[in-house]
Amino acid sequence: MLMTETGIDAAPLAAAPGGQWWRTAVIYQIYPRSFADASGDGIGDLPGIAAHLDDLADLGVDAIWLSPFQRSPQKDAGYDVSDYCDVDPIFGTLADFDHMLAEAHGRGIRVIVDLVPNHSSDQHEWFQSALAAGPGSAERARYIFREGQGPGGDLPPNNWESVFGGPAWTRVVEADGTPGQWYLHLFDSTQPDFDWTNPEVHAEFRRILRFWLDRGVDGFRVDVAHGLVKAEGLPDYTPDPHAGSMGGEETGAPYWGQEGVHEIYREWHAVLAEYDGDRALCAEAWLPTPEQTALWVRHDEMHQAFNFAYLETEWDAEALRAVVTESLEAYGAVGAPSTWVLSNHDVVRHASRLALTAENPQGHGIGPDSPGKPIPEVGLRRARAATAVMLALPGSSYIFQGEELGLPEVIDIPGHARQDPTWFRTSGERYGRDGCRVPLPWTAGGTAYGFNATGASWLPQPAEWAVMARDVQSADPGSTLSLYRALLAARRAHGLGGGTLTWLTTPHPEVLAFRNDGITVVANTGEQPVPLPAGVVIAASGPLAGDELPADTTVWLTGA
Template sequence: MTDQLTADPTAERDGAASTAPTSWWRDAVIYQVYPRSFADSDGDGIGDLPGLRSRLPYLRELGVDAVWLSPFYASPQADAGYDVADYRTVDPMFGTLADARALLGDAHDLGLRVIVDLVPNHSSDQHEWFRRAIAEGPGSALRARYHFRPGRGAGGELPPNDWPSIFGGPAWTRTTDPDGTPGDWYLHLFAPQQPDFNWDHPAVADEFRTILRFWLDLGVDGFRIDVAHGLVKAEGLPDLGARTEWHLLDVGVSPCFDRDGVHDIYRSWRRILDEYPGERIAVAEAWAPTLDRVADYVRPDELHQAFNFSYLGTAWDVATQRRVIDESLRAMRRVGAPATWTLSNHDVVRHTTRLLQTDEGDVAGRRPVEVDPVAGLRRARAATLLLLALPGSAYLYQGEELGLPEVVDLPPEVRQDPAFHRATGQDGYRDGCRVPIPWAGEKAPYGFGPEGGASWLPQPASWARLSVAAQQGDPASTLELYRAALALRRAEPALGAADNLRWCEAPAGLLVFERGGSVRCTVNMTDAPIRIARPGQALLTSGPVDLSGPEVEIPADTTVWWVPGSPDGAS
């Protein structure tokens, strides 16, 4: 492998020749921080903003361009902060608004941009609007800002329609009127503590425009839009009919997801973002039936990026990978947007575990199973170099740079995913990817918080060898692989946003492509080595490769980056 490269994260990148704009976000590497699991400053077992602030230099050294923060707003935490009670306040468990300002200032001083989660599909049931709507009873004007409906049946005892909750059970909960009698029902596509907003009501649109401006004025560089596909529901809230359940990763065509009306909302948001300097952006968490439908969210007058969930769930084989990569690039090319690529996030099984699973649902990140950790890490490292060689923007999830596996043996009593104890809907196994990450030391909490403290989810004993301190400076470690790959990605002009991927002929089992004619990526997706003529000088390998001869044997589940030139110069 090559010597480690260093690069200034604040420096401008050399863009490959392209007619596309060279905006920062088109090829940015964005690192997701799940705040409660990143760094705990006060010893309460929960990560917080001061803890994250203290670790920002680590992220700069890693080589990412921006940090995306999962919700830290005031919340009862029924769904880990995705049930927001006050969109303009930091929850005390994470710090204060002053901590948020300080975090933004420090990040910008380090050349890091900050993107924050925005949750517009639903609020907490403790949001002032909803609390008043319940307290005031039928006829309250605030009820029109949510979806309140009378029930069906002789006494209104049945839900208004047959929609299921993503988290299991019906998507409706019946209220109790102020006089104690059963009342209307309200819609919640997720947990009962997360009532859906009615985006047909002008007050909802007005409120979120002011929320956008509040955080933009504070200095955030953009927003990740939670459930971006869910805001608008079909008129009349019609029944689903034959389909009685769905999953977050497979919502398909439905009356409450990916309705055309969402696009008017995002056009209005884009106008607000464009008023601010520094190219503030918005990223859609948009689950849609096709990549072309996803691309509609990033037309030139709408949002900037959309997560590529089709790629996240792609099986580890050449034909499938090539097809999804081609489809992704084609769909985004149609609207002039960059493709995005990711392998893990806070809602799916970590790819160190997931990529070795073979069941289709497991590949998509639903239910974890135990896998060989050595083989899982080898494949994950190969997948990472593949992802970072693709055109567009990459999203990393905290801890993947340490090679963290999914924690599959959490006891039921510690799990906090609200879907875990439900019989249907999303499986409820998201806690395993949210276990706090290890920083240093031989025993928990491994520097996540003060020595002798705890963490809100228990960390495995095996994680001592995966900590930042244990991997720092070890050229064979996953951490140093990520640092080297991100530095090379910045230094090599061909590895930018330009849509310059060309497939190369290759033996069966190898995925091979070139970027800009100057960087070649070779991936062995089989469980056996494959011998090839050496194509040039090796830039970086995901695992050990013998580079001593004119032919090279690429081991199983291994990726190599090459550049033209004499092999004698390779290290």
Template sequence: MTTLATTTIHDHDAANAAWWRHAVIYQIYPRSFADSDGSGIGDLPGARAKLPYLKALGVDAVWFSPFYVSPQHDAGYDVADYRDIDPLFGSLADFEGLIADADAAGLKVIVDLVPNHSSSEHPWFQAALAAGPGSPERERYMFRNGRGENGELPPNNWKSVFGGPGWTRVTETDGSLGQWYLHIFDVTQPDLNWEHPDVRQEFLDILDFWVQRGVAGFRVDVAHGLVKDPALPDWDGELELLGPEDEERPTSDAPMWDKDGVHDIYQSWRALLDSYGEPDRILCAEAWVNPPERAALYIRHDEFHQAFNFDFLECPWRAADLYAVIAKSLEVCDSVGAPATWVLSNHDVVRHASRLALPIGERRPNGIGAADPQPDQALGLRRARAATTLMLALPGSAYLCQGEELGLPEATALPDDLREDPVYLRTGGKELGRDGCRVPLPWVAGEPGLGFGPGGKTWLPQPTSYAALAADLQVGVDGSTLELYRALLRTRAERELGLGSLARVDGLGDDIVAYVNSGLNDRFPTLVLLNLGSDAARLPDGAEVLVASGELTADGLVPTDTAIWARI
């Protein structure tokens, strides 16, 4: 066996580490996962029927994007009732049945929570409109008088991240033009006032409501956005969908993002969840913040348990960049005693099976259309499989986005008249938005709608390429992306990689990313090697390949854009 030159960058976790410190969690976007009634929209009974599939995949938990009562102006992220299921997706009884089946299968269920804003159809906002200026009801939201001689100008120059102005003026009950309300997102998503005690208590009660129904935790939408600078100053920075456009500028410079006051809120939430005792109920932050040290503040011992590692998701496909991001991620998480939480795709970004085929180092687009340069599907899938193989070898927790285990690419040929994302609608098509990563899954290649539901309807059309990637064509097929994921998740659990120590391996070449994850208490030394060079790479002598993201050469070399795990 060749002696490897290694540098330890992360120590192993404790033998009794809580489940969430090493869990692999699968995102279900309900409307696109599985349809039980033929409506063309996925639902909770459809998801419930697929729990055996998820158990066989090997994940530990599922995270559901919003299924609450909603007018669906932003795919359910505009919530009108936080304590009930939208009939589009089923009923509370359906949810309770799903929880029972998931528990029987050993799968935990995490639900989305949307605290930055409600729907404009929420009873609180409707009451605020009716009550008028100066009322207690309006204090629950960010209502302000306008500037200008007659209040005709918005209170400041903030924009919506979905495009257009961030303020909308209301017509009062007497027919006059009145105050303005803030909506950092869509006009139908008024921002809540988190300085108001009613708002704080309401969300504690919402947390309790869902814990009492058996959920294992909450993914928190826009966790960095709840508290605004109270002066509401003008701000000349540019916003993109999930943060400031200038990646080098600290997120906290923006008056609407990453204010220190959010941490008091999350400390109260953590105290509530901890009060229930074992097993742990968790909070996972969607916090698009920089620098990484700011993200670490969200995962201190008395706040969130996890925070998505978006720096890893955004990382260019280069060895030096990957090494730097992984080292920094572990460093900042270790500084507060939290696990790293790795992710490559979700419902807000171009799927990584397409994104990784785009020009390396360029800013990722917010959607890809038919008129845009098309990613090479074979290249993207090869890199996506390798990227996931690297990710699942890293210690900590990881999130998977539905369909990535099938190798699904972004849907890049959607007709514009079928797009529903408010990003597309509010920018007049300048930004295509997120519909392309939200297309219904293909389950059975030979059925209408690729088996998404009875009758073959799908709320968005599926690309022709999805037929060859349907789940039924991949189950049990050696080399399929689904079987790769199953092998990775099985081997990750067997070799305790989520709990392991991690050492960087040097001396194998400038275009090689390599680590040794030794598992818990150094019991299972596992080499993960990713080749980003143009030439095939030789494995260290004596390395026994356990899993490979793609075929090796006839003489056992690792081709470009391929990753392996090996016993050493």
């Protein structure tokens, strides 16, 4: 295959040794309730994480990000926080956290914790005080309470819809038993939104940041970082029914991407700068374009922002080239790395998503009655190939637990076992996110596949988990786990995270080709084999066929 250079997109400068680690890091997302369960109650915990840190060190990641483990009623799997400065008993104790943190640091693994600033639990002491204090009180001013519309205030203050389906407003009953004000919750009714026009809210979150920084955490992943601030007057808005639930394809929503959020993150940036050790903020910001997302990572705001435009791109060479080019230009223009991601706890796993044949907006999930369900073999082949592209790109990358095993979305979860609020608030119309959150398989023959010693599991594990368990894959050089290990080792050895990308052209429009310093990467997104370039193969996402690169396969070469 003849390839020629077509131009260079410069990546952000590589970090100096020991500095700005987040520019090039590979960060592994741990969803604590589904990672490993040391207590045996069916829910993963902090001691379970500590027990498997050697597995993550062996995998070759630089850091871990823990989804919420703070005290919570667990109405939304911990994203409804009742105490931001304590560990929920189902996950352990603060002492367990400190032990896990020390064990991670002892292995050279940094730790990022989730922070949920858009809303709290309705069991948070602030919200309980707000209910007791009544209209017009300082306690209610911490949240977004409003009078209703219509006779008797019986209608919500506006027409906003919850991300989880249904209205975004709930009416309270006042102390005297009469219907009262309404409060805003962009998510579940148990998750009231904070009012970020209130200086008291700002001060509280600066305190929370310092609490965890004082314990030694290396940074924060910020939930709904594009929310928090709402447009003045809370105007009516009807979302695009075809857009993802978090607003990644919408423009103009009065509750996403408001200018006021940037001042919040400048405050937080200053707090992190008080601490040694190069701490980092990563934004979960679902916005329509990389250019808009890059506003969250200007020099005095956040350090990373998930590249959801890349995550949502189809397995198509032309589309991938466009989004990578746009991303490197947009993030590079503000001096930030692009932060690549393919899967997380809110989206259909990419081992299934890349083989879907029907529309599937973010947050809807897939289940037994979903159209266009994936063919597992096709999904896994594309997922491996897509990961081999992602890990060769300059910048930072995130891996979601279980993707290194090639885990697909679990489709056949019975309705009675589902737990995502989306499933309940839409009366089963949307399956939600349970399918990507099923507990991990560690051992093929163990109870709950090694998730714990009792066999309990908060979501049911499918029978096919046995053949995908970590112990089975660890000894198989052709497994997805072995592929991830090889890719991560080669990425580190060749410094690809801090490299520079040069596009290559080929006569095949279905082929994506680029060079990152000394490594040439060629991905065949088409349905037919193409000629394999000359060079020494150092990694391949699937078996090669002589001098041909099969469909849905990516190869890394030197000397090409």
